Amino acid sequence: MNKKRRLLLLKGLVWLLGLAPLAWLIWRGFTDRLGANPIEQVLHRLGDTALILLLVTLSITPVRRLTGWTSLAPLRRPVGLFAFFYLTMHFLWYAVVDQTLDMEFIIEDIMERPYILVGFTAWLLLIPLAITSTRGWIRRLKKNWQRIHRLVYVATSLGALHFYWQVKLDTYWPIVAATVLAVLMLLRIRWSRQSRPGSPAD
Amino acid sequence: MLIRKPNDIPSSEITPERVYINRRQFIGKSAGIALGGAAGSGLIGGAIAGGLVGRPGRAMAQTPGQRDWSAVRTERDEELTPFEDVTSYNNFYEFGTQKEDPARNAHTLQPRPWSIEVGGMCANPGVYGLEEFVQPGKMEDRIYRMRCVEAWSMVIPWYGFALKDVIDRAEPLGSARYVEFKTLVDPVQMPGQRSRVLDWPYVEGLRLDEARHPLAILATGVYGQDLPNQNGAPIRLVVPWKYGFKGIKSIVSMTFTEQPPYNSWQRAISSEYGFYANVNPEVNHPRWSQARERRLGEFNRRETLLFNGYVDQVAGLYAGMDLRVYY
Numbered sequence: 207m208n209k210k211r212r213l214l215l216l217k218g219l220v221w222l223l224g225l226a227p228l229a230w231l232i233w234r235g236f237t238d239r240l241g242a243n244p245i246e247q248v249l250h251r252l253g254d255t256a257l258i259l260l261l262v263t264l265s266i267t268p269v270r271r272l273t274g275w276t277s278l279a280p281l282r283r284p285v286g287l288f289a290f291f292y293l294t295m296h297f298l299w300y301a302v303v304d305q306t307l308d309m310e311f312i313i314e315d316i317m318e319r320p321y322i323l324v325g326f327t328a329w330l331l332l333i334p335l336a337i338t339s340t341r342g343w344i345r346r347l348k349k350n351w352q353r354i355h356r357l358v359y360v361a362t363s364l365g366a367l368h369f370y371w372q373v374k375l376d377t378y379w380p381i382v383a384a385t386v387l388a389v390l391m392l393l394r395i396r397w398s399r400q401s402r403p404g405s406p407a408d
Numbered sequence: 409m410l411i412r413k414p415n416d417i418p419s420s421e422i423t424p425e426r427v428y429i430n431r432r433q434f435i436g437k438s439a440g441i442a443l444g445g446a447a448g449s450g451l452i453g454g455a456i457a458g459g460l461v462g463r464p465g466r467a468m469a470q471t472p473g474q475r476d477w478s479a480v481r482t483e484r485d486e487e488l489t490p491f492e493d494v495t496s497y498n499n500f501y502e503f504g505t506q507k508e509d510p511a512r513n514a515h516t517l518q519p520r521p522w523s524i525e526v527g528g529m530c531a532n533p534g535v536y537g538l539e540e541f542v543q544p545g546k547m548e549d550r551i552y553r554m555r556c557v558e559a560w561s562m563v564i565p566w567y568g569f570a571l572k573d574v575i576d577r578a579e580p581l582g583s584a585r586y587v588e589f590k591t592l593v594d595p596v597q598m599p600g601q602r603s604r605v606l607d608w609p610y611v612e613g614l615r616l617d618e619a620r621h622p623l624a625i626l627a628t629g630v631y632g633q634d635l636p637n638q639n640g641a642p643i644r645l646v647v648p649w650k651y652g653f654k655g656i657k658s659i660v661s662m663t664f665t666e667q668p669p670y671n672s673w674q675r676a677i678s679s680e681y682g683f684y685a686n687v688n689p690e691v692n693h694p695r696w697s698q699a700r701e702r703r704l705g706e707f708n709r710r711e712t713l714l715f716n717g718y719v720d721q722v723a724g725l726y727a728g729m730d731l732r733v734y735y
Contacts, residue, residue: 241508242489242497242704243560306708311700319696371695374558375676376505376605 212277220281224288227255228295245304252296253325257369257383259289260362264390271397283339286358290336293365297329321371328364331357359394362387475632482551482563484717486703489562491631493704498638499556500657501606502591502598509600510638517597517658519635519642528588528663531579538642542628544577545569549632550625552648554655555687555716560702566646567629572620580616580664588613588669589645590661598658606672612645612656613669613683618725623648623718626659649715649722651685682735686726687716691735 231248234240240247263286270278305312315322335355337343344351366387370380480488500510503517522538546569555561575587591610595601601608618624627646628635635641640657647654653673673681680694689699689712700709715722726734 242493243507243702245702245707246560311697315697321695375501 209277213280216277216281217284220284220288224259224284224291227251227292245299249296249299249304252292252299253369256289256293256296257362257365259285259292260358260365261383261386261390263289264358264362264387268390268393287336287339290332293329293332297326321368324364324371325368328361328368331361331364335361359387359391477565477631480551480565482553486553486563487705488551488565489704494562494564494630495636495639497704499558499652500600500638500640502600502608502610502658503638504600505605511636513599514637514641516599517592517637517641519637519658522642522660524643524659525661526574526578526663527661528665529581529584530664531581532577541574542569542626542643544573545626546573547628550627550646552623552646553716554646554648554652555701555712557651557653557681557685557693557698559696559698559700559712560704561710562704565631566625566627567632568625568627568646570622571614571624571626571645572622574626574662575616575619578662578664583666584616584664586613586615586665586668587619588661588663588665589656589659590663591656592658592660607675609660610656610672611669611675612654612671613665614647614654615668615725616664618647618722621722621725623721649687649718651687653681654685684726684731684734686722686731686735687712688714688731688735690714691732 231240231251235244235248263282266278266282266285270276301307301312305315316326317323335357338347338351338354347354366380366384369383370377373380477488477491496511497507498510499507500514503510503513520538523535524538524541525533525535526541527533547567548569550566550568552564552566553561554564580587589612591608592598593601593609614624625646626643627640628643630636630639635644640655640659643659644657645655645659654671668683671681671683673685674683687698692698698712701712703710713719
């Protein structure tokens, strides 16, 4: 019972924190405090939030292993889905608001601008992951589920690259994001080697 | 004549009345000149093209409230970008790399007293106090489009004078082909310079014929008042047919050279930023399109215009040049 309550509390916290960036944007929007270029501001904040939440999703298991807080495990799904939600909003904001659904330009952007192509690919990769995040799909896919869901590392790497290529010159935050991701990946590789000595990391 | 004079600006306002000099601020002593005079002095092509609203003889220390700017339009009938946006959304890496950083951090800049060193290949070098430096300048409002290389744009009512006015005084030698400008270096006044994000000082330059073009100005004000620090106080370059980064801010030196200046953004990423940096919708940035732009305050993107809409005035400067090579 105590464990159940703690899980409920943690999940409530995830929802609160997950919705906070959206609430912040809406509040800034209604109080006209999104700056001189609100369309760009919203686009960038949605993208930042998606990448941060992807990194948070990936750090849940390492934190659980390092601290022994097993109750964190069930948070991976809601945090991951919030990340996907912000990434989807980021893409829709780009396509619908920033480019006003001008398909000619959107297609040109995706085909000809590498940073947009990698960002778009990251979003595409996460769609099947979001769909198969339910208990039913975990059961149906069995061992394959874990394999498929490792794509989240590929998607997050592409997201960090998208961020890096997008900035004009000041790459400080993209490098911070890439470093965090690299540490998380190294931890996972190390642990997977330890659990199966001799087998290649996958 | 093509002069565009918004109907609701009373003619008294574009007639020279008298020269107001506010010595506590600063003003070019020869600030007053009739629009007709400007026309006669060869400024006309550019001034007209730029949608100049001639209001000579006005003191610099004027607040936006003192004139109804709402009716002012460019020669293409574009509205001005609000003062608040012009002064809160800036690229001025000396104060941080985010758009809102300069407005937040530039209070440490001391734009008075200020001096500017004129040197290099010229007959008349020297170090000038600001008032002295702008003295040959014929002060006027210039309504210009400003197109950033990042694909956003504004319409800004600058207050300043033709760059040519101070070039002529310096008397560049026949062998001088370029003019180079530098920004102040002082990490105390400009905290962004503590980071090596760019190689300080910020350097920009123009070919001398570009610099002498009547559209190229040095601005000391915006919206009829002194430049706020974040916009490049106390004096900055404005070259409206080029991307905004050519408009070097807080200038401390002007040097005539034979070789093209190695401008800061070219030095930072030469595959993406060149010396010319002319606005050109056909030549994309390697990472993004330059075909369209977001005019701040507008929802739909606009088509970007060749030379930012000043093609009739400046295309001659680049006759025979491959603009894909000289980007």
